Amino acid sequence: MDVSEIGKKITQLTGVRAIMADIKESLGAGKSFINLSAGNPLVIPEIGELWKSSLSKIMETPDFDSIIGRYGDSQGYQPFVGVVKDYFRQRYQWDISERNILITPGSQAGIFYGTNMFCDQSQPLLLPLNPDYTGYKSSWVSLEDPLTVVPNTSIVSPHTFKYQVDVSRIRQILTQKKVGAMAFSRPSNPTGNVLEDDVFHEFASMAKEYDFPIFVDSAYSEPFPGITDVSVDMSLYPNMVYSFSLSKCGLPGERMGVLVGDEAVIDKLECFQSNATIHSSRLGQAIAADVLTEYDFESMCQRYLKDLYFKKRQCVEDVLTHVLGDLDWYLHVHQGGLFSWLWVPQLKRTDLELYAEAKEKGVLVVPGSMFFHNAESISNKELLNCFRISLTATDEDIRSGVQIFAETIKDHLS
Amino acid sequence: MDVSEIGKKITQLTGVRAIMADIKESLGAGKSFINLSAGNPLVIPEIGELWKSSLSKIMETPDFDSIIGRYGDSQGYQPFVGVVKDYFRQRYQWDISERNILITPGSQAGIFYGTNMFCDQSQPLLLPLNPDYTGYKSSWVSLEDPLTVVPNTSIVSPHTFKYQVDVSRIRQILTQKKVGAMAFSRPSNPTGNVLEDDVFHEFASMAKEYDFPIFVDSAYSEPFPGITDVSVDMSLYPNMVYSFSLSKCGLPGERMGVLVGDEAVIDKLECFQSNATIHSSRLGQAIAADVLTEYDFESMCQRYLKDLYFKKRQCVEDVLTHVLGDLDWYLHVHQGGLFSWLWVPQLKRTDLELYAEAKEKGVLVVPGSMFFHNAESISNKELLNCFRISLTATDEDIRSGVQIFAETIKDHLS
Incomplete structure (x- = not known):
């Protein structure tokens, strides 16, 4: 049975999907691993109790x-x-009114509607952050490469760095090529970066000037789950759609994305949803309506989620400092999200080789080159020597897993 | 903001979607209507109690x-x-094993994955039943027309008729054109027809011979909800995927489609789902697992659903007989589903004109030409003089609504 052109794109098992398949196979093969690759958030009993209590209440209503x-x-x-x-x-x-809102079965579905409603070969998807979440590219059913730019990096302390977007290069792309839509995560999966306000404004004005929608994936952002420690501009600009999620605050199983933004964009995405899946599950929405109304949900998230992940991030840094000391390694500044992002420019092996070696030693991390859009076109290969370390493991697993992984790096660094 | 090629298709407000938008606008405008246009199934308390009881039980489990x-x-x-x-x-x-199964957020999503995974301009979608559910065509993001055939009709009693598929014409298409996939509903929305076993076998052998997947939309079929009174072959043939639904037995709000079939097809659809929405909501699945295990669910559906809809169908026929008597009108034989399908070949107005006139009188039905694939290419326009009458209204609404509608028809028939 031959698949369609869309099917060819969708069934490509490349990049992060190939790695995730390999990880799943490894985990299923019987051997035990310290898993620092997962994106599955921790189950927090205090937050779970809110959802459960609201569900009980709703079951008693007519x-x-x-x-x-x-x-x-x-x-x-x-x-x-x-x-x-x-x-x-x-x-x-x-x-905003109701017409600025669309509830999707998870924010991935919202991104799927957005990329495919607005992007095709003649007006591709622009992904200004690099590396960034891979789901934007994979959700777009075109075989075309997205438009993207090589990031700049700056060292901000002996073992900390930060990506910067090459804004002038993006301006240049816009003068050369019609763009269908722009998408990025803020805070970023995988890096923990938060796009600076001035660049955010610049993107918003580009979207207005060149008349394309701009999707701001806010899965870790304020107001919920609020796993971020920088205060950012949350203005709603023309052509802009924010995508919020309840998946990082206790409800990933119910698949709920909350899109809020430009009415003309929302209207088209609703049309897509109507064709693709009719509507999102309603029970989760009913629970969420009650939780947002009856509880101080943001405070609960601050109290039980934010500190937890920031403490785990500190643990990663402590172990790396202990093992790698003054060698050449850099963690990305952690401004939000569930991941720690490590860059080892002078590594004498590729990230994929290191991944395989760590796996042999029983530790799973995700090789970082997977998260670079159009990685093959990046000439400075040192940029790709990165790893995503998940902060969703237990403290003990993080300590012992990062220890083993750091020692593996050390073998190929000095 | 310009939409993509896919966006152009998705945002086309034509056919049944234009009518549904008109109906929604009419219902929201303050005037009261007898609504015989809805596809929303009745809420059956005895069935609802099952779901609720299973949900309560699950909430108490770890x-x-x-x-x-x-x-x-x-x-x-x-x-x-x-x-x-x-x-x-x-x-x-x-x-079958687990690998023959995929749970989707509603069976519409399964169809969306199926049409787009396998069909494009060079291997279009084949829709052998005509009229049929419009969601197959609308879910396919191509601007291409699906392949289809004009139906044959046979009068089976003075005021009853049945569609027959022109199988030889379909064989002819297959020799001329590569087909991406075939899809149809069984029992049929909108006609209440159930595709005969011999044609079903023929389709299965075509799918095998020409190597394309065949999607059998079983939303009204046995084993659940089982709103059908003909016993059919339920064999699982190569390349075949059945799409079952819990939406007609009490759980439409939770969006759950159950695809069971050919492993190679299921595997590709899972890949699509992973990209488009990660996975379906889990709570509804957990409830359904309990209901299917703990209760005799099929018997419950038989007892509370099947008879109910068949009685309402009889009510439609009684009123039509009373008003239209020996005039030239035909109901499709009702072998299953939630709708009654009326054909009035000699009508002196189009179905759209009748729809508008009935709406003026406060009755909403769906004009039947909307359900014909490629209706504009059907030269015998008498075939299009049809109406879909929903069986999900109250008995009283059905009696008075069909009475008014039948009188409207009578004005343009004799």
Whole structure:
């Protein structure tokens, strides 16, 4: 059975998907691993209790039967859409109505609608952050490469660095090529970077000037889960759609993405959703409506999520410092998210070779070159010597796993 | 903001989507209507009680926190996948493993993956039943028309008719054109027809011979909801994927499609799901696993669903007979599903004109030409004089609504 052109793209088992398949196979093969590769957030009992309590309450309401027993609007479960509207109006003074909101079955689905609604061969996807989440490229069903730029790096302390976007190069691309849409994560998966406000403004003005939508993947951002320690501009600019998620604050199983933004864009994405899956599951939306209304959810996230991940990040740094000392290694400044991002420019092996060697020793991390868009076109290969270390493991696993991994690096560094 | 080629297709507001938008606008405008256009199934308290009871039970298990609090496999929530496997192995002696199963966020999503994974301009979608559910064509993101054939009709009693597929014409298409995939509903939305076993076998052998997947949309079929009164061959042939749904038996809000079939096809659709939405919501799957294990769910569906809809169908026929008597009108034989399908070949107005006139009188039905694939290419326009009457309204609404609608028809028939 031959697949379509779209099928060819979708079934490509390359990059991070090939690695994830390899990791899944390794984990299933019986040997035990310290797994620092996972993106599955920790289950926090105190947060889980909120969802459970709201679910119990909803089951006792007369609405329950119709929540599960009726089809709904493509836009979302209307009481939840109303809660989201009020929430963001009050929190950020956004001038929005229900028509600025779309509830998707996870924020990945929102990105899928967005890339494919607006991008094709004649107006490709622009991914200004590099490295960044790989799902933007993989969700786009075109076989075309996205437009992207090589990042600049700056060393900010002896063992800390930060990526900077080459904004002038992006301006140059825009004068040469029609762009379908722009997408990036803020805070970033995998690096923990948070795009600076001035560049964010610049992107917003580019989107307006060249008339394309701009998708801001806010899966780790304020207001929830708020796993970030920098205060950023949260203005809603024209053509902009924020994609919020409940997956990092206790509800990944229910698949809920909350898109808020430009009405013309939202309207088209709703149309896509109506064709692709009719609407998102309603029970999770009903629970979320109650949680956002009845609890101080942001404070709960701050208390139980943020500190937890920032402490684990410190643990990674402590172990690396202990093992690698004054060798040539750099962690990306951690401004948010669930991952720690390590760069070892002088490494005498590729990231894939190191991944394989660490796996032999029972430790799983994700090789960093997977997260670079169009990695093959980056001439300075030192840039690719990176690793994503997940902060979702136990403290003990992080300590022992990073120890083993750092020793592996040390063997190929000095 | 310019949309992509895919976006152009997705945002086309034509056919049934234009009508549904018009209906939604009418319903929201304040005037009260007898709504015989809806596809929203009735809420049956006895069935709803099953889901609720299973949900309560699951909330008390230690698994609950991880069901909502963890990401899962793209394939589905593993305990539910296991239950589905055992269920169909036992019920139909299908020789299947977990790898023959994919849980999607509604069966529409499964169709979306299927059409786009396998069909493009060079190998289009083949829709052998005509009229049929419009979602196959609308879910396919290509601007290409699907391949289809004009149906044959036979009068089976004074006011009853049945569609027959022109199988020889389909054979002819297959010799002329590479086909990407075939899809149809069985029982059919909108007609209530059930494709005959011999044609079903013929399609299965075509799929094998020409090596394309065949999607059997079984949303009203046995084993659940089982809203059908003909016994059919339920064999699982090579290249075939059945798409079952829980949306017609009480769980539409949770969006759950159950695809069971050819492993090579399922594997590719799982790949699509992984890119498009990661996985389906898990709570609904956990509930369904419990319901299918703990209750005689099929008997419950038979008892509370099947008779209900068949009685309403009889009510439609009684009113039409009363008003239209010996005039020239035909209901399609009702072998299953939630709709009654009326054909009035000699009507002196188009179905769209009748729709508008009935709407003026406060009754909403769906004009039937919307459900014909490539209707503009059908030269015998009498074939298009059809209407879909929903059986999901109250008995009273059906009686009074069909009465008014039949009188409207009568004005343009004699």
